[in-house]
Amino acid sequence: MRLILLGAPGSGKGTISADLVESYKIVQISTGDILRNAVASGTELGLKASDYMKRGDLVPDDVIIGIIKDRLKEQDCANGFILDGFPRTLAQAEALKKMLADMAITLDSVIELQVPEEMIVDRIANRRTCSNTSCQAVYNVKSKPSKIEGICDICGGKLIQREDETREKVERRLKDYRDKTSPLIEYYKNEGLHSAVENLDIAKAIAGVKKVLNG
């Protein structure tokens, strides 16, 4: 199973990926997580990406494409993968197409998660993320609180609000989604791979995604 989850920030890509990883025994490739890890460990990649991320801007295509190229070659991708947060521009989608063709593999599905923008801003403003970079579990103070306030249930790490998850930065990221990422919907419709699933309720959205995947 090889799929792309397409959707604005806060549309539920991460939460749905976590479920699919368990259900289908495939790996989640989140470019956001890879970049946050690189920033936290101060690698060359992290230094390149950090300023863009703090502003809520997209990291340049060549940087992201390089990351995915290396990641897809790793052994654990052989069973299948979910691309979460990639591609985000037409240039990335074209690069992915070429990469997959070179590796002689095909995508099964591109699922677009649809959520009204007002709901997204509200969701993200209430989001808290585990500051332990090898965990990065995500909570929501309203809909999915941790058992102890401010502490991760999984690893005991401190929960934080990400710098790019303030209302202002979210508005900026949504504009990027509208301008640069949403053209991918048409792109994948033309490729015959696109399906849409509404995510107003996470359990229903997961069921909807599985229905698409199970044909």
Ligand code: AMP
């Ligand atoms: P995410 O967790 O997917 O919302 O990603 C967090 C941040 O990482 C984004 O706001 C971008 O700055 C950067 N990023 C992640 N994936 C990409 C991508 N495919 N292209 C460009 N920037 C990205």
